[in-house]
Amino acid sequence: MLMHFNNKSSVYPNRSGYKPEVNEQYAQSLIPVADNLLGLLSSGLGLEDGDIKQGLGGEDLVYMLKINYYPPCPCPELALGVAPHTDMSSITILVPNEVQGLQVFKDDVWYDVAYIPNALIIHIGDQVLSNGKYESVFHRTTVNKDKTRMSWPMFLEPPAEFEVGPIPKLISEDNPPKYKTKKFKDYVYCKLNKLP
Numbered sequence: 001m002l003m004h005f006n007n008k009s010s011v012y013p014n015r016s017g018y019k020p021e022v023n024e025q026y027a028q029s030l031i032p033v034a035d036n037l038l039g040l041l042s043s044g045l046g047l048e049d050g051d052i053k054q055g056l057g058g059e060d061l062v063y064m065l066k067i068n069y070y071p072p073c074p075c076p077e078l079a080l081g082v083a084p085h086t087d088m089s090s091i092t093i094l095v096p097n098e099v100q101g102l103q104v105f106k107d108d109v110w111y112d113v114a115y116i117p118n119a120l121i122i123h124i125g126d127q128v129l130s131n132g133k134y135e136s137v138f139h140r141t142t143v144n145k146d147k148t149r150m151s152w153p154m155f156l157e158p159p160a161e162f163e164v165g166p167i168p169k170l171i172s173e174d175n176p177p178k179y180k181t182k183k184f185k186d187y188v189y190c191k192l193n194k195l196p
């Protein structure tokens with residue numbers, strides 16, 4: 001289930017019995033956290049605090065909340081909840097329930113991401129803006145034989161029509177652009193279709 005938020009509107013799926021208030025409250029309270037994180041990522045690159053947010057569309061940045069629902073699976077060793085991937089968002093802020101499932105890949109090993117009550121999990125997504133300085137985390141989810149797992153990721157993404165590319169201030173002769181600048185919707189299309 002997907003919900004889009006920005007500072008102008010919220011769009012909900014139209015499902016009978018679905019009460020959006022709690023998700024709305026959760027998403028709204030994450031927005032300052034998200035903005036703070038983007039500021040930190042910006043200063044980590046030696047940029048002004050607002051530069052990354054600006055490079056993602058500024059006030060038009062999309063905060064997309066998704067709800068993942070993984071029912072119990074009779075053969076968990078034969079299935080995955082989500083196949084290995086990197087997120088196309090700039091960052092993802094995720095809260096899971098207590099059922100283990102998220103794994104990240106490092107040095108050829110899949111590691112369980114421990115559930116820590118009340119902790120937020122932050123994924124670095126595809127970091128075109130940083131020109132690859134920040135590396136996206138390759139991750140997947142497993143499923144559980146008996147228990148239902150749920151997770152609530154919020155993806156921070158540029159608007160579809162917004163052009164994304166390495167932040168010009170980062171580019172120099174020593175650090176040429178590693179990515180083409182293109183509309184975010186074209187970035188998504190190319191990634192999904194394995195095009196350059």
Ligand SMILES: O=C(O)CCC(=O)C(=O)O
Pocket residue numbers: 066068082087094096101102139140141150151153
């Ligand atoms: O359920 C999770 O913990 C992660 C889900 C995920 O990777 C995604 O929705 O992109």
Ligand SMILES: [Fe+2]
Pocket residue numbers: 085086087139
């Ligand atoms: Fe993901």
